[in-house]
Amino acid sequence: MIQQTQKAAGSAVARWGAVAIFALASTWNYLDRQVLAAAAPQIRAEFRLSNADYGWLISAFSLAYALASPAVGWFLDWIGLEAGISWAVGFWSAMAAFCGWSRGFAQLVAARVGLGVGESAGVPAAGKLNAIYLEPENRAIGAAVTQVGLTIGGIGAPLLVTLFVDWRSPFVVCAALGLAWIPLWLWLRRRIAPYEVVPPRREAGQLRLLTDWRLLTLAAANMLWMIGYSFGSNWATLFLVQSFRMTAREANGYAWFPPLASTLGAFTGGWISRAAIRRGSSHVRGRVFAAFISAIGCLVAVLAPISPTPFWATMALAASYFWTTAGSVNLYTIPIDIWGGGRAGTAISALVCAYGLMQAGISPLIGHLVDQYGYQPVCWLVALPPLVAWLLLRRLAAEPGVAR
Numbered sequence: 505m506i507q508q509t510q511k512a513a514g515s516a517v518a519r520w521g522a523v524a525i526f527a528l529a530s531t532w533n534y535l536d537r538q539v540l541a542a543a544a545p546q547i548r549a550e551f552r553l554s555n556a557d558y559g560w561l562i563s564a565f566s567l568a569y570a571l572a573s574p575a576v577g578w579f580l581d582w583i584g585l586e587a588g589i590s591w592a593v594g595f596w597s598a599m600a601a602f603c604g605w606s607r608g609f610a611q612l613v614a615a616r617v618g619l620g621v622g623e624s625a626g627v628p629a630a631g632k633l634n635a636i637y638l639e640p641e642n643r644a645i646g647a648a649v650t651q652v653g654l655t656i657g658g659i660g661a662p663l664l665v666t667l668f669v670d671w672r673s674p675f676v677v678c679a680a681l682g683l684a685w686i687p688l689w690l691w692l693r694r695r696i697a698p699y700e701v702v703p704p705r706r707e708a709g710q711l712r713l714l715t716d717w718r719l720l721t722l723a724a725a726n727m728l729w730m731i732g733y734s735f736g737s738n739w740a741t742l743f744l745v746q747s748f749r750m751t752a753r754e755a756n757g758y759a760w761f762p763p764l765a766s767t768l769g770a771f772t773g774g775w776i777s778r779a780a781i782r783r784g785s786s787h788v789r790g791r792v793f794a795a796f797i798s799a800i801g802c803l804v805a806v807l808a809p810i811s812p813t814p815f816w817a818t819m820a821l822a823a824s825y826f827w828t829t830a831g832s833v834n835l836y837t838i839p840i841d842i843w844g845g846g847r848a849g850t851a852i853s854a855l856v857c858a859y860g861l862m863q864a865g866i867s868p869l870i871g872h873l874v875d876q877y878g879y880q881p882v883c884w885l886v887a888l889p890p891l892v893a894w895l896l897l898r899r900l901a902a903e904p905g906v907a908r
Contacts, residue, residue, distance in 0.1 A: 515697060519637040522696045523646050525655030525688065526633050532682040533626040534657030535664070536600040536619060537565065539678060541738050542662040542759070543671035545745055545752035550671075551609045559871030562738050563864040564613045568620030570860025575819030576621070576859075577853025578711055581846065584704040585636065586693045588849075589629045590686050590775055596622030597682030599904040622862065628852040631836060635845025636698045641781050643840055644774035644791065647833035651770035658763025662741065662781030668678045702845040713850050718842060718900060723858035725896040726835055728889035732802055732828040733799040735886050736762050739870060740821055743879055748814045758818040765822035766829040773798060773830030777837075781860070791834035792894070792901040798834075799890035801827030806887050809879040824886060831890060835897070 540547070540561070548558055580588040599618035606612040634646035664674045713719060740762055744755035773794050780790035805824035811817035838850035866885075871883050 505718045517625075518696045519699055521650050522637050522647075522692060522758045523633065523717075525692050527650050528632065528685055530626055530650045530653030530658070531657045532593070532678060532685060533596065533623050534654040535602075535660050535807065536596060536657075536675070536678045536682070538658050538661035538737065539671075540603070540616070541663060541741055542665040542756055543674070544573065544742055547612075551612075553609075554788035554871070555874050556871035558742075559867035559869070560775075561613060561616065561659045562867040565616040565620040566860045566863035566867065568617040569608065569624045570620075570857045570864060571622040572621040572858060573628070573710065573853040573856040573860060574714055574850070576625045577849040577851075578854070580625060580628055580632060580849030585629060585632050585702070585849075586690065587805075589625060590690060590795065592622055592625035592629065593682050593689075594687055596625075597679040598622075599658065600675050601679035604672040604674075604679070616873045620860070624853070624856055627836065628849040631840055631852040632702070632845060634837070635848045636700055636702050637696075637838045638699060640787055640841065641778050644777045644833050645771065645867075646774075647837055647840055648767070648770035648774040651833060652767050652827055655763040658737070658766070659760040662759045664685070666756055683840055698747045698843055698857040702848075705888075711850065713843065713847055714854055719851060719854050720788055721896055721900050722838060723854045725734055725893040725900075726832075726855040727858040728893040728896075729828070729831055729835060730859045730862060731889050732805060732824055732886040733832065733868055734859075734866060735870065735882065736766075736821060736825040736828070737788045738863075738867065739874075739882075740818075742874075743808070743821070744814055744817065747809065747817065747879060748864040750814060758814055762822045762825040763819050765826040769798075769826035769829040770833045771828075772826070773833045776830070777834050779816050786901075788903045790899045791838055791841070794834045795831045795890075795894050795897050796828045798831030799894040801830065802890040805883045806880075808883050828890070831893075835893075838900075 544558060545559070547553070566850045599615055599622055600613040602618065603612060606615050630650040634643045638646045664677065665671065668674055718729055740759045741752065741755045744750050744758055745752060776794040776797060779791040780793050781787055784792065802824055804820055808817050808820040811820055834854060836855060840848050840856065870882050
């Protein structure tokens with residue numbers, strides 16, 4: 505009996521190890537895209553871009569990310585996680601290198617489009633991995649481990665950019681890291697037994713799931729929820745540069761605080777929902793409760809533009825990012841609660857698509873608002889929508905047959 509218990513514990517530890525190693529893919533995924541934000545002042549100067557122009561550059565990535573995600577999510581379910589994520593990481597690493605090799609604005613836009621297509625696999629793959637390796641009550645915590653990878657990428661991007669005189673070399677470093685991860689993943693995947701076997705799902709009609717009203721409700725909620733995530737990811741450095749007359753290097757010395765806060769928020773959100781589930785709440789209702797707490801916390805974003813120093817402005821952004829991520833790890837876990845691991849790629853891709861479409865539309869709007877009115881209206885745009893998203897999730901949880 506003792507040996508069986510030790511074997512089971514060892515297996516659980518190994519599964520968490522697989523989740524941690526997979527988080528490295530999320531690290532490279534986020535590092536690739538955040539190098540653009542960290543190097544934004546240099547890129548804007550070289551290509552003579554306004555804030556609105558920079559917003560359109562973000563939109564090029566975001567639109568490709570959104571439009572490709574349903575097909576990429578279906579591909580992950582169809583081919584299986586092992587091969588699917590390997591192809592995706594290889595492709596997005598090549599596109600990261602292309603970003604670094606770009607010698608004109610049109611080439612950079614094309615590279616960002618390709619990067620968006622490849623990186624749309626990241627979040628659905630991570631959700632599918634959690635369904636394969638983790639028990640249901642631990643899956644939001646698994647999403648938090650993925651967020652650790654995103655945080656490392658978010659912190660690493662400004663630090664990486666400061667190591668080089670030019671903005672192109674960091675993209676080439678990102679590409680090399682991604683390509684080096686693929687053999688590590690293939691070696692690991694074949695040596696750690698899953699919690700739940702999720703074979704490739706190849707029956708016809710898989711994409712009909714994208715018309716399910718429950719998934720459409722989740723996608724709408726995600727579109728509202730993640731405005732704050734998009735702002736924190738893409739505009740933090742520029743906010744500090746433009747609000748406090750800092751250099752890019754000085755601003756990047758602060759810009760790693762919000763990504764660190766997001767990791768703490770992810771684990772907090774996972775802990776809130778797990779505690780609710782252990783008290784007897786259904787999986788979905790526990791995650792919606794965590795979303796409510798998080799939506800209240802997101803209101804702190806309005807303090808950033810009126811903060812007297814860069815430190816306090818960064819702390820306000822970090823707190824907003826903390827609560828945005830606390831809610832998002834639960835929102836992205838609900839599709840697995842409802843549809844399981846076999847359709848996780850397709851289901852989560854709808855949320856990825858919603859996020860990409862939102863970011864494609866909101867980025868030029870943010871740039872226009874900043875150019876015309878400054879950051880105060882933008883921060884209200886960040887603070888209020890999570891409350892509306894929670895109302896949508898609350899309705900979803902109240903429906904019979906959904907709150908499992």
